[in-house]
Amino acid sequence: MADGTGERFRRLVSDLFTIGARMDAVRGRFAELVGVTPPQYTILMSVAQMEGAGGGATVRAVADQLHVSGAFVTAETGKLAKQGFVAKRPNPADGRSVLVALAPRGRRALEAALPHIRAVNDVFFGRLGAEEFERLAAGAARIVDASAAAVLLARALSAGARKS
Template identity: 45%
Template sequence: MPASTKRQTTGTATTKAGASSARKTSKLTVSRPELLVDGSDAAFRALVHDLLAFSARIQDIRNKFGRLLDLSGTSYTILMSIAHLQHGEAGINAIADHLHFSGAFITTEVNKLVKAGLVAKVTNPEDRRRVRLTLTPEARTQLDALTGIQSPVNDMLFPLSAEEFQMLGQIMSKLVVSSDQALHLVDYLALQAKVAEG
């Protein structure tokens, strides 16, 4: 075997050995046994990457739906929420809770929809200090027309059985809550690390 080939083969073997050694000595990114497979966090990392990829794609789809109505993806999502919450009439707080956004952010975005003629504000008869949001006829017409695209896209996006769909809904509700807690935890731990360095 030529010397150059020997060096290349040896180098490849060394690289593979090094990578294997690195995998063995890498610290785990999770510690809960339920998230480890044979003592490895590889399956967990693969799941996170799949979730990131799915999240990016579903956001792209939302943005495309929005652009069909000359809206941002966020404005489209808020418009859809107003359409489907409380029979097409909802308050700022209900929308904020449903979408996990702050009330201030929803107020700003709703004002854009009002300006675009897609949302109307009406006084809440139960509390005149608050307003309720309702779709304008123009918004309803546009959303009705969009269902011809939404329906087949959403069907393809979620090729699940009824059981899988129900299970996914329960899991996602649980993960939304835990992700809020994780956000607070990462801020706390980052602050603690800075304090320790100081």
């Protein structure tokens, strides 16, 4: 790394783990406010962001955005639909898929939690200026893109080490 010791890199990795753990803790509190599990909260927020004028988001689009399997999103949106947080309907553009949209209960729950979510996010990210935020967002997106390959490599190396 730049300092020749890797110290700055190790500090960055440690900071990223800390941020991830704290974001998970915050997500857990937001989920409690809404009345769902943390993964379901993340799915609800994704659906809310993506549903737009089309009246819903496909399971595949939600799964892709969250970097999880379509089967997981299907199972969780099924639970959310039973609880009245989302509504599912056939996709008129593609009969093989369904559209997921917020149901009135889901919309009300998110709207009620929104002031709390904004307040916490303002504290979490408030020390970043607009330019710093944009650089962080761009850098995070590049790391996310590379992370799938890193996970595959780690699995392969681990499997190879176990065979030795």
